[in-house]
Amino acid sequence: MSREQGITAKKFENFSEWYTQVIQKADLADYTDVSGVIVFKPRIYSVWEKVQDFFNKEIKKLGVKNAYFPLFIPEKLLTKESEHVEGFTPEVAWVTQGGNTKLTERLAIRPTSETIIYDSYSKWIRSYNDLPLKINQWCNVVRWEFKHAVPFLRTREFLWQEGHTVFATKEEAEEEVLEILHLYEKLFKELYAVPLLLGKKTELEKFPGAEYTLSIESFLPNGKIAQAGTSHYLGQHFSKPFNIKFKDKDEQEKYVHQNSWGTSTRGLGVMIAIHSDDNGLILPPAVAENKIVIIPILFDDSKEKVLKVAKELMKELKSFDPIIDDDASKRPGWKFAQYELIGIPLRIEIGPKDLEKNSVMITRRDTREKISSSLKELPNKIESILKQMQKDLYEKALENLNNSIIKTDNYNDLKNAKDKLYLVDFCLEKSCEEKLKEETGLKSINIPLKQKKFTNEKCLRCGNKATAQVYFGKTY
Amino acid sequence: MSREQGITAKKFENFSEWYTQVIQKADLADYTDVSGVIVFKPRIYSVWEKVQDFFNKEIKKLGVKNAYFPLFIPEKLLTKESEHVEGFTPEVAWVTQGGNTKLTERLAIRPTSETIIYDSYSKWIRSYNDLPLKINQWCNVVRWEFKHAVPFLRTREFLWQEGHTVFATKEEAEEEVLEILHLYEKLFKELYAVPLLLGKKTELEKFPGAEYTLSIESFLPNGKIAQAGTSHYLGQHFSKPFNIKFKDKDEQEKYVHQNSWGTSTRGLGVMIAIHSDDNGLILPPAVAENKIVIIPILFDDSKEKVLKVAKELMKELKSFDPIIDDDASKRPGWKFAQYELIGIPLRIEIGPKDLEKNSVMITRRDTREKISSSLKELPNKIESILKQMQKDLYEKALENLNNSIIKTDNYNDLKNAKDKLYLVDFCLEKSCEEKLKEETGLKSINIPLKQKKFTNEKCLRCGNKATAQVYFGKTY
Numbered sequence: 001m002s003r004e005q006g007i008t009a010k011k012f013e014n015f016s017e018w019y020t021q022v023i024q025k026a027d028l029a030d031y032t033d034v035s036g037v038i039v040f041k042p043r044i045y046s047v048w049e050k051v052q053d054f055f056n057k058e059i060k061k062l063g064v065k066n067a068y069f070p071l072f073i074p075e076k077l078l079t080k081e082s083e084h085v086e087g088f089t090p091e092v093a094w095v096t097q098g099g100n101t102k103l104t105e106r107l108a109i110r111p112t113s114e115t116i117i118y119d120s121y122s123k124w125i126r127s128y129n130d131l132p133l134k135i136n137q138w139c140n141v142v143r144w145e146f147k148h149a150v151p152f153l154r155t156r157e158f159l160w161q162e163g164h165t166v167f168a169t170k171e172e173a174e175e176e177v178l179e180i181l182h183l184y185e186k187l188f189k190e191l192y193a194v195p196l197l198l199g200k201k202t203e204l205e206k207f208p209g210a211e212y213t214l215s216i217e218s219f220l221p222n223g224k225i226a227q228a229g230t231s232h233y234l235g236q237h238f239s240k241p242f243n244i245k246f247k248d249k250d251e252q253e254k255y256v257h258q259n260s261w262g263t264s265t266r267g268l269g270v271m272i273a274i275h276s277d278d279n280g281l282i283l284p285p286a287v288a289e290n291k292i293v294i295i296p297i298l299f300d301d302s303k304e305k306v307l308k309v310a311k312e313l314m315k316e317l318k319s320f321d322p323i324i325d326d327d328a329s330k331r332p333g334w335k336f337a338q339y340e341l342i343g344i345p346l347r348i349e350i351g352p353k354d355l356e357k358n359s360v361m362i363t364r365r366d367t368r369e370k371i372s373s374s375l376k377e378l379p380n381k382i383e384s385i386l387k388q389m390q391k392d393l394y395e396k397a398l399e400n401l402n403n404s405i406i407k408t409d410n411y412n413d414l415k416n417a418k419d420k421l422y423l424v425d426f427c428l429e430k431s432c433e434e435k436l437k438e439e440t441g442l443k444s445i446n447i448p449l450k451q452k453k454f455t456n457e458k459c460l461r462c463g464n465k466a467t468a469q470v471y472f473g474k475t476y
Numbered sequence: 477m478s479r480e481q482g483i484t485a486k487k488f489e490n491f492s493e494w495y496t497q498v499i500q501k502a503d504l505a506d507y508t509d510v511s512g513v514i515v516f517k518p519r520i521y522s523v524w525e526k527v528q529d530f531f532n533k534e535i536k537k538l539g540v541k542n543a544y545f546p547l548f549i550p551e552k553l554l555t556k557e558s559e560h561v562e563g564f565t566p567e568v569a570w571v572t573q574g575g576n577t578k579l580t581e582r583l584a585i586r587p588t589s590e591t592i593i594y595d596s597y598s599k600w601i602r603s604y605n606d607l608p609l610k611i612n613q614w615c616n617v618v619r620w621e622f623k624h625a626v627p628f629l630r631t632r633e634f635l636w637q638e639g640h641t642v643f644a645t646k647e648e649a650e651e652e653v654l655e656i657l658h659l660y661e662k663l664f665k666e667l668y669a670v671p672l673l674l675g676k677k678t679e680l681e682k683f684p685g686a687e688y689t690l691s692i693e694s695f696l697p698n699g700k701i702a703q704a705g706t707s708h709y710l711g712q713h714f715s716k717p718f719n720i721k722f723k724d725k726d727e728q729e730k731y732v733h734q735n736s737w738g739t740s741t742r743g744l745g746v747m748i749a750i751h752s753d754d755n756g757l758i759l760p761p762a763v764a765e766n767k768i769v770i771i772p773i774l775f776d777d778s779k780e781k782v783l784k785v786a787k788e789l790m791k792e793l794k795s796f797d798p799i800i801d802d803d804a805s806k807r808p809g810w811k812f813a814q815y816e817l818i819g820i821p822l823r824i825e826i827g828p829k830d831l832e833k834n835s836v837m838i839t840r841r842d843t844r845e846k847i848s849s850s851l852k853e854l855p856n857k858i859e860s861i862l863k864q865m866q867k868d869l870y871e872k873a874l875e876n877l878n879n880s881i882i883k884t885d886n887y888n889d890l891k892n893a894k895d896k897l898y899l900v901d902f903c904l905e906k907s908c909e910e911k912l913k914e915e916t917g918l919k920s921i922n923i924p925l926k927q928k929k930f931t932n933e934k935c936l937r938c939g940n941k942a943t944a945q946v947y948f949g950k951t952y
Binding site for chain 1: 506508510513514515516517518521524541542544545546547548549550552553565566567568569570572573574577582592595596615616618620632633
């Protein structure tokens with residue numbers, strides 16, 4: 001393992017510096033010679049693999065199949081859906097040369113794959129028998145952002161899944177677009193232990209190529225809100241320009257209804273930022289590759305006996321992918337700090353005194369709570385502590401999220417906004433939202449799925465009739 | 477399912493046309509608007525996922541971890557190892573623009589990742605404690621070839637895994653480079669059912685940046701040899717220019733020894749080409765997503781009873797991911813042809829007469845052998861037939877490979893070479909091989925791992941002392 005020094009910045013004093021140190025000292029990512037692009041090191045890539053496994057199993061149940069579409073998108077395809085292209089062209093990386101030959105048409109590196117995929121769909125879909133068509137792909141995408149890069153949270157190349165589904169009817173599409181939103185909620189809860197705000201984007205903030213956009217939003221410790229995934233009902237925005245039609249049972253030719261939905265490695269950054277502390281990384285047990293570290297406490301006279309039991313434990317606890325640190329040249333205290341830094345969920349100390357009592361000492365990474373366990377009960381005990389830890393991490397993050405929500409009907413609260421989430425009655429008018437953005441510097445986050453009943457409430461900004469509660473805040 | 481017509485070309489008359497039809501009619505790939513780049517459709521991508529699962533499990537046992545490195549390689553990094561760059565620059569796709577901004581240094585899309593990965597390694601490796609370092613990545617790579625593209629076998633973008641391992645000593649590296657070659661052999665046998673030629677590339681044909689290259693080679697039905705993977709002992713070819721050094725136990729600074737190894741989606745093309753026939757795709761059971769198709773034979777008076785049993789079978793045989801085709805509007809014969817075309821390994825017919833005997837009829841896709849089975853024995857029977865089919869496909873391909881090898885000491889055989897593999901005594905001199913290539917149009921394939929004992933044999937071309945048996949042939 002690395003021999004890093006601890007984190008020197010404080011999470012709630014200097015979030016950026018703290019986050020950067022956690023990423024680097026917990027050995028999760030590295031910068032490269034290409035500005036804005038990172039290496040995903042094994043300790044975090046293994047988390048992404050767990051996310052892939054989970055998500056693949058879930059979407060398989062929904063009849064979605066994985067495929068792989070090209071990295072390159074010809075410029076003329078990218079520009080076929082005009083609203084779509086406006087959103088992306090400022091950020092596209094362009095290939096202009098192959099070998100020593102200048103290309104006749106420059107190729108975009110996919111910033112997202114609607115256009116290249118729907119060009120294929122227009123050839124594949126002929127009749128209602130071909131529907132629904134549900135395809136997902138895992139791939140790299142590139143968005144040439146000029147903002148300062150932050151590992152996982154904002155980089156020019158990142159990894160994601162993008163689902164692209166096609167239906168005969170609006171109803172089927174709308175049912176799925178919501179189903180996927182809830183699947184993301186489940187993924188973020190059961191793996192990342194991250195609570196989310198589920199809702200619909202306003203007209204101003206939706207994906208330009210969508211009829212409407214549903215989103216999952218997470219609240220970072222610096223008070224900023226990070227969008228962590230989207231599920232778009234595209235309607236016929238793409239099927240018309242791409243000519244994706246089918247002959248229905250009634251023999252009529254109709255344009256299909258489409259969804260697209262994606263979540264990316266940004267989720268890794270959200271998870272790291274929310275749970276970790278001033279001692280380093282905290283990983284939810286569900287995604288930790290090594291769930292426990294065994295540290296034998298070695299004294300000259302009992303060394304052999306302790307080591308023997310520690311090694312037996314390695315075998316017995318194999319299902320937790322344990323690591324053992326029996327390096328006699330390092331002090332236990334130094335080791336404890338190292339494994340806290342890299343976020344191993346549980347530490348198991350075993351020393352001569354423990355052995356006399358046939359017990360070991362377990363320490364939780366998040367709370368640092370110490371729990372004694374008999375050797376006999378150990379596997380069950382570990383199992384239940386890990387479960388509890390997963391639950392506690394989620395609950396703690398949820399409590400923090402709830403404590404950060406300010407319900408207000410006073411527009412001055414938004415003008416003098418702190419790093420909080422503001423839930424307000426709003427008219428949903430695009431022009432009113434544009435002015436609110438100008439006047440407060442806040443963006444709308446989303447319109448929560450669950451809404452109160454409206455009677456005569458007024459928009460907190462313009463005073464006209466309010467039609468929905470909307471979250472506003474500072475976005476990452 | 478698709479309603480494709482059957483294959484109209486013959487495998488052993490017009491291989492290219494036959495192969496193209498199999499790919500398209502079995503719904504495996506599609507061309508795109510970008511020349512030389514394809515879509516991997518779900519029915520073949522699922523095979524690649526099985527390959528990934530298998531390989532990930534195997535390399536995990538060897539202590540290899542997965543990670544992800546950037547798609548982009550700055551030009552100055554790519555050119556750091558001069559032999560390496562000579563091999564690749566004619567085929568590199570270049571990004572020259574990000575958004576509306578011209579880049580100050582153009583970026584290569586990775587054709588392989590040695591240079592970007594080893595730039596990181598030079599920062600990560602400090603001491604013998606950091607070794608061995610074993611990392612693998614699954615990713616897309618781009619080689620801007622100008623030869624005619626063929627799905628899976630030769631496309632400008634393809635998917636692969638690339639392992640990059642670092643050792644303190646030559647011995648450890650050389651042990652691993654061979655171990656990986658045998659792992660590829662196992663992968664190709666147990667999943668693709670494809671036999672390989674294992675050997676070492678000659679100096680002329682090795683990867684320019686390697687000390688030596690081991691390769692796996694497959695024999696296609698058109699008599700061409702397709703390289704299906706390589707395992708390179710890089711020695712210190714990269715550690716010196718990239719300055720990858722470690723402080724050894726003796727306190728001396730030393731350059732590391734490295735390997736890199738990869739196998740790609742080309743293996744999918746090899747598998748398809750070797751096993752399939754004039755009726756369409758044949759998939760080895762180990763990689764088939766749906767291992768069986770159940771076809772109830774429907775007559776008016778027994779329809780309900782037959783359907784009921786068929787649906788019960790769907791549940792009982794769930795572990796084989798069965799599909800059922802109960803579309804009463806299509807004739808059974810038409811259905812049989814469709815499922816043969818798309819390569820479902822076993823077909824299970826169930827009709828009223830079968831039911832009377834409590835039995836069903838199983839048909840193997842490869843041999844079209846019909847095997848009756850009682851309902852009770854069916855799961856075990858399917859299991860054993862699938863195993864046998866996997867074995868038979870491999871044995872048949874192996875027999876064909878062995879029958880294609882011509883041992884000769886007559887140089888005229890090479891000058892008048894047919895679509896065969898020539899195994900000859902050779903001097904291994906680079907200049908002699910260059911002349912042989914000119915005079916015969918053949919390339920050396922590899923130097924088989926298993927060699928006979930040499931006494932006084934002469935090189936079949938120059939007559940000087942022969943030092944090894946070498947395969948020559950026409951490469952894909």
